[in-house]
């Protein structure tokens with residue numbers, strides 16, 4: 061019987077490259093004649109560029125070209141007659157400005173310094189139009205998005221909470237939050253002739269980047285080669301191909317040189333999306349013994365005037381708890397700002413912050429323990445879709461988390477536990493995120509020496525995809541992980557979905573699983589054994605005995621029909637213990653426990669890190685992060701790391717990740733449900749609820765900065 | 772929209788083969804034609820002026836990087852980070868902000884940790900620089916590098932070079948006495964993937980192990 065490798069902790073297979081500086085990210089490849097491109101941002105918020113004076117810039121030392129709306133060669137995919145029109149902002153295609161910081165010129169020079177300097181010489185004149193960036197002021201202009209799943213939802217009776225014995229009605233604010241991966245967004249492109257381009261870019265999906273760039277330049281997809289071997293974090297900011305990426309490709313074509321375009325940190329606050337500011341109203345109604353009788357969840361979120369962005373900001377309220385009556389409403393408010401993008405745990409984390417906070421408020425109103433309240437309203441089936449769960453172990457999550465955090469020490473009366481000067485509080489916040497599986501392909505090559513190489517065009521933005529794939533392969537093949545290599549991050553590999561929505565291990569892992577099973581079957585057949593034999597295989601020996609130089613095998617893999625009969629989600633319960641200083645309002649997070657039902661865990665070591673990373677993101681959401689627009693000028697005033705506070709080491713306690721680790725029987729052959737999002741969803745309300753438990757102060761607008769605790 | 776003007780490339784110029792000076796060509800060009808002898812105009816046309824100016828515009832810089840001595844010629848405005856990454860192709864040192872706010876660019880200058888994006892390259896004349904590429908002893912990883920692998924002190928890896936360089940210095944400085952102290956003295960290095968707890972564990976192991984660090 062083969063050894064069970066899945067779940068064993070394995071150090072990252074690319075760890076050595078990362079600790080020696082050998083891992084090359086998309087802006088780190090050198091090409092002969094490499095040139096550097098720098099964007100020039102608009103200084104107005106709304107209006108038109110009437111002229112761009114590029115004389116000084118174009119004659120500045122080392123400058124090759126200055127691209128503006130007035131001289132740019134047309135990008136075919138931007139034109140109305142395009143076969144597959146590119147959606148969103150079309151940079152340099154017209155002279156409209158929709159938000160502050162939108163690029164109005166691109167300077168290309170032989171060094172970065174020269175391009176940066178020349179960019180300061182570009183002078184634009186504008187015709188200014190009135191603009192709206194003030195969300196509160198424009199909230200009445202919210203519109204219901206077109207897509208069906210964002211339409212108003214009613215189960216039972218709408219606003220039933222209003223007639224309940226006990227009710228909570230509150231507003232919760234999620235501010236704009238910036239992804240801010242550590243790697244600046246960067247694209248390096250070079251053309252060979254007019255029909256073939258190679259692009260090294262910060263991308264979560266090399267296939268989708270390939271499609272987007274092929275569509276933009278009207279090329280055959282196979283003539284667009286995308287590389288994203290290492291990606292320095294993304295968290296959703298690289299799910300799509302951004303206008304500046306297309307501009308880099310456009311520039312490379314124009315100057316006939318390789319072009320590298322790197323955004324500045326400040327530009328990353330305007331050009332690559334963000335978690336939209338969302339104001340949410342929650343109404344909860346319950347019987348005196350804590351049975352929910354109605355849930356109402358209404359949200360308004362930021363979007364751009366030039367493109368509609370939507371996410372599942374209210375959906376969690378439809379299924380997380382059992383309730384006969386639920387209604388949700390979701391509207392987006394178009395403003396003169398850049399378009400948002402899904403940010404880790406996207407709308408679900410925004411929605412869960414509101415729902416889980418309101419539920420906590422209800423627990424105090426009812427005088428029922430928050431965990432007990434969740435148990436009384438436990439959803440045994442998905443009422444939204446009226447389907448059974450493929451698996452759900454949230455009750456165990458409550459139990460394990462409560463034990464680890466010391467829930468028994470929690471006082472039901474806020475502000476009653478002290479440790480020295482500090483007030484102590486405990487909180488819980490839960491979350492759920494859909495478990496997905498897309499079509500993915502994998503190719504396996506068995507070499508003469510018995511080693512294995514597997515390829516799939518997935519990417520790795522940090523979770524350790526290649527390591528996880530090797531664990532899965534080692535498990536199926538019954539061979540040591542060291543004998544297996546896995547290639548990703550290149551569009552010439554067998555197609556795989558974009559890394560997003562916590563689905564990579566489910567999708568690509570299934571393809572890897574299946575290709576390894578296929579290899580075993582093939583080898584058994586060659587040996588004249590039954591396909592499903594469980595005999596140990598000496599891979600090198602078989603290939604020698606069959607007189608083969610190597611053996612190659614490819615599979616495509618996707619969900620069976622059975623999946624449609626189930627509702628599939630990962631679930632999490634986060635527990636926080638906080639200390640709050642009553643005189644200064646300082647909050648210290650003492651302890652954070654993340655308990656997760658995410659099906660089978662492939663690699664305990666990297667999965668635990670991913671959980672901790674999500675928790676750190678959740679701490680940022682709860683405690684420090686808020687991108688602020690000065691509405692007088694329509695521009696961000698904290699577009700840098702000094703003023704926009706992401707958590708630093710001193711903000712972070714030890715964090716414990718606990719896995720239920722039971723395989724999901726439906727979703728895929730390995731039984732994994734995904735952890736990328738669920739690691740963050742529910743963290744912020746756990747902290748906010750703990751802060752309330754410590755102080756009796758309910759902060760309903762994140763982040764929980766000290767001033768909000770000094771009443 | 773106004774009429775399409777000629778794209779931004781001046782005619783007959785292959786920019787990469789030489790650089791231009793703007794003092795003759797741009798504002799002063801007509802004046803120059805009027806006032807200068809014909810020889811100078813000719814020199815301007817063949818870009819001699821640019822080559823001369825480009826030469827004087829740059830400064831000599833001698834640095835030892837990872838044990839190798841380099842004699843470089845750099846613009847005064849170039850940062851150490853840019854010279855390492857773009858001239859010496861030492862891309863292990865990362866750019867996360869270029870403003871001294873993230874620590875991704877941390878290197879050792881004469882043994883002390885420095886944000887290389889905040890250091891003009893020419894101020895490092897005759898100094899000794901160590902980057903992440905110079906930390907290991909041949910194939911043998913520095914104990915901090917090994918500890919980062921063992922404790923999974925990274926995910927995407929983009930902040931990692933800076934974290935490791937900072938961590939090594941943190942121990943040298945005597946700032947790794949406790950978990951709290953490590954957190955405080957490692958707070959100039961942002962990790963957006965949130966590997967902080969694992970980074971602290973890695974540093975503690977090296978610090979306690981009395982490794983040469």
Ligand code: FES
Nearest residue numbers: 867869873874888
């Ligand atoms: S790149 Fe130097 S501190 Fe951020």
Ligand code: FES
Nearest residue numbers: 926928962963964
């Ligand atoms: S490992 Fe990704 S930013 Fe630190």
